[in-house]
Amino acid sequence: MKSAPILLASLLLALSSLPAQALSPQRRAELKNLVLEDCGACHGSRLKGGLGPSLLPERLGRLPDALLEQTILEGRPGTPMPPWKAYLTPEEARWIVRQLKQGSLLPH
Amino acid sequence: MPRQPHRTPPCRTGHARLKRALLLLGLAFPFALSADCRGTGDLGVVIERMDGAVGIIETTHDRLLGEVQGLGDLSHASTVFSHDERYAFVFGRDGGLTKIDLLEGRIVRRILQAGNSIGGAITQDGRFVAVSNYRPGGVRIFRSDTLEPVADIPAEYAPGKRSRVVGLVDAPGNRLVFSLWDAGEIWVAQLGPDGRPVRLRKFRGIGRQPYDGLITPDGRYYLAGLFGEDGMALLDLWNLDAGVRRILPHYGRGERRLPVYKMPHLEGWAIAGREAWVPAVGHHAVLVVDTLTWKEVARIPVHGQPVFVMARPDGRQVWVNFAFPDNDTIQVIDTPTRRIVKTLRPGKAVLHMEFEPRGEEVWVSVRDRNRVLVYDTRTFRVRANIPIRHPSGIFLTARAHRTGL
Numbered sequence: 001m002k003s004a005p006i007l008l009a010s011l012l013l014a015l016s017s018l019p020a021q022a023l024s025p026q027r028r029a030e031l032k033n034l035v036l037e038d039c040g041a042c043h044g045s046r047l048k049g050g051l052g053p054s055l056l057p058e059r060l061g062r063l064p065d066a067l068l069e070q071t072i073l074e075g076r077p078g079t080p081m082p083p084w085k086a087y088l089t090p091e092e093a094r095w096i097v098r099q100l101k102q103g104s105l106l107p108h
Numbered sequence: 109m110p111r112q113p114h115r116t117p118p119c120r121t122g123h124a125r126l127k128r129a130l131l132l133l134g135l136a137f138p139f140a141l142s143a144d145c146r147g148t149g150d151l152g153v154v155i156e157r158m159d160g161a162v163g164i165i166e167t168t169h170d171r172l173l174g175e176v177q178g179l180g181d182l183s184h185a186s187t188v189f190s191h192d193e194r195y196a197f198v199f200g201r202d203g204g205l206t207k208i209d210l211l212e213g214r215i216v217r218r219i220l221q222a223g224n225s226i227g228g229a230i231t232q233d234g235r236f237v238a239v240s241n242y243r244p245g246g247v248r249i250f251r252s253d254t255l256e257p258v259a260d261i262p263a264e265y266a267p268g269k270r271s272r273v274v275g276l277v278d279a280p281g282n283r284l285v286f287s288l289w290d291a292g293e294i295w296v297a298q299l300g301p302d303g304r305p306v307r308l309r310k311f312r313g314i315g316r317q318p319y320d321g322l323i324t325p326d327g328r329y330y331l332a333g334l335f336g337e338d339g340m341a342l343l344d345l346w347n348l349d350a351g352v353r354r355i356l357p358h359y360g361r362g363e364r365r366l367p368v369y370k371m372p373h374l375e376g377w378a379i380a381g382r383e384a385w386v387p388a389v390g391h392h393a394v395l396v397v398d399t400l401t402w403k404e405v406a407r408i409p410v411h412g413q414p415v416f417v418m419a420r421p422d423g424r425q426v427w428v429n430f431a432f433p434d435n436d437t438i439q440v441i442d443t444p445t446r447r448i449v450k451t452l453r454p455g456k457a458v459l460h461m462e463f464e465p466r467g468e469e470v471w472v473s474v475r476d477r478n479r480v481l482v483y484d485t486r487t488f489r490v491r492a493n494i495p496i497r498h499p500s501g502i503f504l505t506a507r508a509h510r511t512g513l
Binding site: 033036037038040041042044045046048049050051075080082083087107 | 157158181182183184201202224226242243272289317335367368369370371432433457475476498
């Protein structure tokens with residue numbers, strides 16, 4: 001009897017650790033466009049930095065995912081970085097962080 | 109006495125014939141305008157930001173003539189023109205400075221002059237081109253004919269500390285004026301005959317994080333917008349000793365500033381009569397400033413956070429585009445009544461607007477639709493709908509003869 005809630009909880013946990021599967025290909029394309037175009041307005045369309053810092057793997061690799069996700073969602077007070085939580089879910093922020101760290105959004 | 113013919117005709121028909129022959133053989137020139145004798149007063153460029161290319165446009169027939177590729181990272185790229193309106197100087201984000209021949213549709217010269225840059229200017233005499241750089245922070249000056257380096261002005265505001273430079277414009281007397289984002293300063297460089305700065309005036313404590321600057325069409329006033337606080341910094345270039353004045357110090361009036369998803373731009377000068385029209389940072393408003401008293405005389409609520417606030421050349425209309433997530437819209441304000449007379453929805457990501465010099469049409473880049481739309485500014489009808497991939501900045505050659513552009 002006790003095992004049902006535990007099973008449910010672990011199922012939810014498993015689901016939440018697989019967010020990328022939850023994003024449709026269309027949404028991923030939108031997010032890629034958002035990163036390269038709208039983030040790119042400050043961070044450069046090749047993400048090498050501008051008014052905002054570089055978002056290339058060399059730099060982001062040293063930073064913890066949670067910090068980067070929080071920066072995307074909550075912004076950075078005292079800097080021009082705005083909070084994106086009204087437009088992005090935590091799963092989407094996590095997906096963006098993973099792509100940025102892999103450098104997989106850059107045009108080739 | 110009979111008039112002597114010109115010794116060197118403005119276009120070499122022999123040369124043109126050669127080109128035409130080459131074209132027939134399919135050997136060269138995807139487009140070569142110089143095959144026909146023509147002027148450049150109706151030409152311009154559109155930045156194609158993801159492709160590292162620029163489109164060459166023509167306003168007489170509202171069309172795209174061709175494309176020049178190989179310009180690197182063009183996010184936030186801008187352009188100035190040689191005084192003869194034949195050459196465009198394109199400033200790329202990656203520090204690239206590219207000189208393009210509009211008639212031949214080709215790159216004349218391209219250099220990488222810095223690691224990261226934001227814009228540029230051409231001097232009053234047309235002999236030098238200056239680039240404002242983020243990294244290394246400062247301004248670099250080049251000969252406009254050869255792009256040979258002439259001078260470097262490091263924006264060192266404290267020992268070992270260099271600021272990113274924004275809002276670079278040319279001013280009368282072969283001067284350059286620019287702002288230091290990290291330092292909150294405005295610098296005025298007086299160039300000598302060889303293009304090197306002979307005098308540098310620094311104005312400190314002008315306000316936090318100047319994000320852009322502009323100069324009035326007469327070249328007298330330089331105005332820097334502030335991101336780090338409300339207000340703008342004003343410098344009278346006819347009287348540098350008076351120093352920088354702060355204007356519009358409290359336009360937020362304690363209202364909470366909204367997150368800014370796109371930094372506003374100050375470009376050209378939205379002026380109508382004696383009033384200037386500027387974006388309010390972090391507010392859904394356009395501010396109207398009296399240019400005699402420099403006091404706010406009105407604020408106009410608009411659809412979103414303004415990015416560009418541009419006056420039609422006659423000053424009768426002001427066109428405004430907006431930051432994400434309201435960037436699918438343009439609003440047009442009638443300046444005498446200060447009322448919004450038209451709301452247009454060109455499509456997602458309206459990035460820039462450029463009026464034709466007499467104001468009858470305006471070119472609008474709609475990035476996510478991969479379109480440039482040309483509007484009739486009287487009827488608001490779309491006169492042309494031109495497919496261009498990821499268009500951003502649009503620059504027409506008439507800028508060649510306007511201070512600060």
